[in-house]
Amino acid sequence: MLIFNNFKKVIMNQLVKVFSDIYKPTFNENNDEYIDTSPYKPYERNCIRYECRCKAGSYFIGNTMFKQHIKSKTHKDFIANYSKYYKEVDESKEIINNLKVENELLTRKNNKLKNQNSNLLKIIEELNDEDDDEEFKDCHSE
Numbered sequence: 001m002l003i004f005n006n007f008k009k010v011i012m013n014q015l016v017k018v019f020s021d022i023y024k025p026t027f028n029e030n031n032d033e034y035i036d037t038s039p040y041k042p043y044e045r046n047c048i049r050y051e052c053r054c055k056a057g058s059y060f061i062g063n064t065m066f067k068q069h070i071k072s073k074t075h076k077d078f079i080a081n082y083s084k085y086y087k088e089v090d091e092s093k094e095i096i097n098n099l100k101v102e103n104e105l106l107t108r109k110n111n112k113l114k115n116q117n118s119n120l121l122k123i124i125e126e127l128n129d130e131d132d133d134e135e136f137k138d139c140h141s142e
Contacts (some may be wrong), residue, residue: 019048054078
């Protein structure tokens with residue numbers, strides 16, 4: 001019975017889905033620097049988990065943990081050097097995602113135009129066949 005209970009716990013742990021995202025600081029245009037702003041709304045429930053790249057395994061869930069996390073020296077160094085080490089990586093990922101979306105839209109448009117083209121070619125072919133049949137009818141009817 002004890003083995004069955006442990007097995008049940010493993011199954012239940014696998015069913016729980018944790019929503020996670022990577023924390024990115026916001027850019028303050030007035031001071032030309034990156035600052036910490038909470039990704040959570042006040043009194044938000046069922047907060048998603050954010051992973052911070054300031055230290056391996058560092059994460060926070062909710063405003064309280066976020067406020068505690070941003071006070072650490074490691075995180076402050078991370079924010080101070082964000083533009084030097086991570087800004088380009090984040091921007092390139094965003095550009096890649098946008099290009100993938102654009103590529104997919106253009107691929108769909110291309111496929112639609114190919115289908116239209118093949119349908120028009122079929123119609124032209126049918127019309128040519130009808131014209132050929134009419135020419136032969138005229139020859140046979142004389």
